[in-house]
Amino acid sequence: MRLLLIILPSLFYAATSKCPSSRVTPSKDEHECPLGQFPCGNLSVCLPQALHCNGEDDCGNGADEENCVDDSGWLQVFGDMLAARSSRMAVEDEGDACWLEIFPAQCRCRGRAVDCTEQDLATVPWVSSNVTRMDLKKNKIRSLLDNQFARYRSLNKLFLQRNKIRLISPKAFAGLSQLKMLFLSHNRITQLKPRIFEDLHRLEWLMLDNNRIATIVPAMFSGLKSLYFLYMLNNSLTQIPNASLCAEMPKLSWLELEGNRIRAMRRAVFQECHDFTVLILRRNKLRWIQDGTFSRLNRLVELDLSSNRLHHLPSSLFKGLAELQQLNISYNPLREIFPGQFENLPQLRSLSLEGLEIPNIHNLTFQKLTNLSHIYFKKFQYCSYAPHVRSCKPNTDGISSFENLLANIILRVFVWVIACLTCFGNLFVICMRSFIVTENSQHTMAIKSLCCADGLMGIYLFVIGAFDLKYSGEYNKHAQGWMGSLQCQLVGSLAMLSSEVSVLLLTYMTLEKYFSIVFPFSHHRAGKKQTISVLVAIWLLGFSLSIIPLWCKQTFGNYYGRNGVCFPLQPDLDEQPSARGYSATIYLGLNLAAFITIVFAYSGMFYSIHITASKTVEKGVCSREVTIAKRFFFIVFTDALCWIPIFLLRLLSLLQVEIPGTITSWVVIFILPINSALNPILYTITTTSFQEKMKGCLQTKQLELHDSRKSFTLATLQASSA
DSSP states (O other), rough: GGGGGGGGGHHHHHHHHHOOOOOOOHHHHHHHOOEEEEEOOOOOOOEEGGGSSSSSSSSSSGGGGGOSSSSOOOHHHHHHHHHHHHHGGOOOOOOSBOOOSOTTTEEEBBTTEEEOOTTSSSSSSOOOTTTOOOOSSSOOOOOEEETTTTTTTTTOEEOOOOOOOOOOOOOTTTTTTOOOOOEEEEEEEOOOOTTTTTTTTTEEEEEOOOSSSOOGGGGGGOTTOOOEEOOOOOOOOOOOOOOOGGGOOTTTOOETTTTSSEEOGGGGGGTTTTOOOEETTTSSSOEOOOTTTTOHHHHHHHTEOSOOSSOOOOOOTTTTOTTTTEEEEEEESSSSTTTTHHHHHHHHEEOOOOOOOOOOOTTHHHHHHHOEEEEEEGGGGGGOOOOTTTTTSSSSSSBBBSSSSSSSSHHHHHHHHHHHHHHHHHHHHHHHHHSSOOOEEEEEEEHHHHHHHHHHHHHHHHHHHHHHHHHTOOOHHHHHHHHHHHHHHHHHHHHHHHHHHHHHHHHHHHEEEEEEEEHHTTTOOOOHHHHHHHHHHHHHHHHHHHHHHHHTTHHHHHOOOSSSOOOOOOOOSSSHHHHHHHHIIIIIIIHHHHHHHHEEEEEEEEHHHHHHHOOHHHHHHHHHHHHHHHHHHHHHHHHHHHHHHHHHHHHHHHOOOOOOHHHHHHHIIIIIIIHHHHHIIIIIITOHHHHHHHHHHHHHHHHHHHHHHHHHHHHHHHHHOO
């Protein structure tokens, strides 16, 4: 995007030297709205922060959707300058007629400009000396020799990008005293000799991006007295010399050093750079910046330090940046941000803190930034600490939003529906299993235990739904407190307990069924005491797995409180290694092994039944075999539907792939409780034995009712006859 500005290079320096910085002053109306709300233009209506720039006209007059684009920093200065000078702006017109007597036949001539783009040229072509613009892009030029351009005294634009240039002789640009723009981008340059640009006194734009330049020295820029734009994106610089870059480039205003390997920045580098407007140091390997490095850059409007390796920022690092409008320190491993870190930035309009955990975040951190209009955090919960900022992003983590613990209306409704189905379905099975006497009491115990575990998932969903209602409309005010609260930790551990006990019980019940079917004569069925021991062991193991993260908080951090639903399923790139390893062990170790065991066990059972059925000639065997196959398929299918998405989420988290929170919220509300809601149906209500016992019980009750009615009728007749 920045390169689009190249079309108007002559206006850049005029803007940075003559145009004052744009200032944003709160209007009188804004003071009439409560903190955290902003006025709808000239209306008396106030809207909360979350509704501004959300893509909907909430005000009715469109005021909440105005000024949504963050045009602070250089874009603001440039936009103001264009608006002020649009009537006087002139665009260079070379004309249609060719004014050059000599130029290669395969090239195009227009006015005094020659265009030899993509013509397979191996050397710089011979052109009339009055040429003013030379386009040699996308050719095969490998070197620039001494005095190669010396005869082109009128040349002011030279485009050499996307060639194969490795060697540039010390006097290659000799004689180009009128040159204003030099493009050497996308070549193979590894070094530039000192004083190589000494004749380019009027050069304003120097593009050296996407080369292999490893070192620079101040003498390399000797002669560039008019340079104000230096673009060195994606090179191999490891350090900047410990001397002022502006000693040779006194008018330098824009320095682009993104995508290099710079590790440290010393104070001396920018000491004489009084005209600096934009400084980009994104995507380097900066670990240390000396305090006072930016103190002399009092005209800087944009500073980008994002995607580096900064663990610490000196408290007074930004002192002296009185005109700074845009600051980006995103995606650094910063351990803390001092409350007064930004107090020396009165004109700051845009602040990017994406990807940063801010454990010591405080209202005072942003309170003095009265002109701040756009702020960007890693978590939307941090927006509550900057309620005076009109536009705060993100608005949601996909699970929760500014207003609600559950961001989606469908989730807010179905959390209650699924909670009811899960709780009442399992409660129904427990009650019916208690009233119906069966021969296999051990199996009934296991089924009741499974229903208890699945019922806990319903309770978990009820609690999440209740807190969603409690915080409705103002969740962002309570988000940090809720996620760090004991209630969130306990409800998260309850969901973990339910999930793990259910998985272990299903595996145990499947193995019992497998051995009884595949090895009907050699398998010894578990007795009552043995079954109770296994069930108690499973519950103790599930309880241990859910409570360990609470017991070892220093090791696991806020394991359950990483999102609003308090379930440790959402992958987090900043998650502690011990917590990530623990989750991987449970979901990709224990649970995956259980799932594979269940799949193979049901496959083995079906195969055994099929072999046995093929040896008989009894009628109806085929239909019974199909019925069994369907039943086994649905059991395995529902398990897969529940667990495979979870396995994938945890696998992607191990690969450090960031997954939208929206996916996690749907998994937690719809996918995770699938087994808990369907287990009563699959393992009890739809089984033939249970249905037969239910029919028998109903018939018995009907006979008893019929007998009681008959007895009552006889007694009534006898009483009336007497």
